[in-house]
Amino acid sequence: MVTGAAKKREVKCPVTGMIQLIGGKWKPIILYCLRSDKRRFGEISARIPAISRKVLAEQLKELEEDGLLTRTQYNEIPPRVEYELTALGKSLNPVLNEMEKWGMENLMNKS
Amino acid sequence: MVTGAAKKREVKCPVTGMIQLIGGKWKPIILYCLRSDKRRFGEISARIPAISRKVLAEQLKELEEDGLLTRTQYNEIPPRVEYELTALGKSLNPVLNEMEKWGMENLMNKS
DNA sequence: GTAACAAGTAACCTTTTGGTAACTGGAAAT
DNA sequence: ATTTCCAGTTACCAAAAGGTTACTTGTTAC
Numbered sequence: 001m002v003t004g005a006a007k008k009r010e011v012k013c014p015v016t017g018m019i020q021l022i023g024g025k026w027k028p029i030i031l032y033c034l035r036s037d038k039r040r041f042g043e044i045s046a047r048i049p050a051i052s053r054k055v056l057a058e059q060l061k062e063l064e065e066d067g068l069l070t071r072t073q074y075n076e077i078p079p080r081v082e083y084e085l086t087a088l089g090k091s092l093n094p095v096l097n098e099m100e101k102w103g104m105e106n107l108m109n110k111s
Numbered sequence: 112m113v114t115g116a117a118k119k120r121e122v123k124c125p126v127t128g129m130i131q132l133i134g135g136k137w138k139p140i141i142l143y144c145l146r147s148d149k150r151r152f153g154e155i156s157a158r159i160p161a162i163s164r165k166v167l168a169e170q171l172k173e174l175e176e177d178g179l180l181t182r183t184q185y186n187e188i189p190p191r192v193e194y195e196l197t198a199l200g201k202s203l204n205p206v207l208n209e210m211e212k213w214g215m216e217n218l219m220n221k222s
Numbered sequence: 223g224t225a226a227c228a229a230g231t232a233a234c235c236t237t238t239t240g241g242t243a244a245c246t247g248g249a250a251a252t
Numbered sequence: 253a254t255t256t257c258c259a260g261t262t263a264c265c266a267a268a269a270g271g272t273t274a275c276t277t278g279t280t281a282c
Contacts, residue, residue: 013140013214014210014211014212014213014214014215014218014219015139015140015143015207015210015211015214016140016214017214017218017219018139018210018213018214018218019136019139019140021218023134023135023136024134024239025130025134025239025240026240028126028129028130029124029126029127029130032126040258040259041258041259041260042258042259045259051240052240052241052242053259053260054240054241054242054260054261054262055239055240055241056260057259057260057261058239058240073259076249076258077247077248077249077250077257077258078247078248078249078250078256078257078258078259079247079248079257079258079259079260080258080259081258081259081260088217091213091216091217092213094209094212094213095206095209095210095213096126098205098206098209099125099126099129099206100125100126101125101205102125102129102202102203102205102206103124103125103126103127103128103129104125105202106113106199106202107113107125107128107129107132108125108128135269136269136270137270151228151229152228152229152230153228153229156229162270163270163271163272164229164230165230165231165232165270165271165272166269166270166271167230168229168230168231169269169270184229187228188227188228188277188278188279188280189226189227189228189229189277189278189279189280190227190228190229190230190277190278191228191229192228192229192230
């Protein structure tokens, strides 16, 4: 079940609710990046170079609070942290797949 | 084909491109509202009361510039303006349907 | 003669979001 | 003795997004 920020809201519209959870400039891309694999912080950062590390850390924290992904910290030196989608996060895959499909068909320049 | 703001960008990631088009707090809800019917400005405003009329007008203008909907103005008094999805706008329906479905299953409180 | 109608716009302000640069930690390699 | 590794955090600043209130327009109803 959804936790964190989303839980507090009494949502009447399912689309509004979704946007409160995964709206914003970066969250769908982060989820898309984690879709099939767990990844380290630096790995996500390298795959989405346009996002600053500060904002990436913020967004990951919110996604974790909302129950969409888990953060696992290994107490090694240098540190290692892995992010992985929860079952709830994975349940977003159909949405992300439709987004990917639409983008492929309508936005990629076939030149 | 996509026009306006989205056309200028060289998009490498389909999900990033989609977000540039329909990202933001309101656009998916507006598109969802117009999904199956043409609607007047006041009608959209009434169905999405949380959005201010100023922001609604701005978002509708951007969606029109991006080729997702059409604006038809009837020169009557009082004025009448109708908004309707284009074919491109309608092609977003699978995305919006997945969003609606996910929201229904995960956000609506069954209490 | 004034108010209401629809669909906005203009001026102004607040909130949210995002960016940069510098810094932290302890162990390891140079 | 200094630099590198990684995953951040902190302080600070700029830009974007969004909100509020008042105003417009021309015709019709009170």
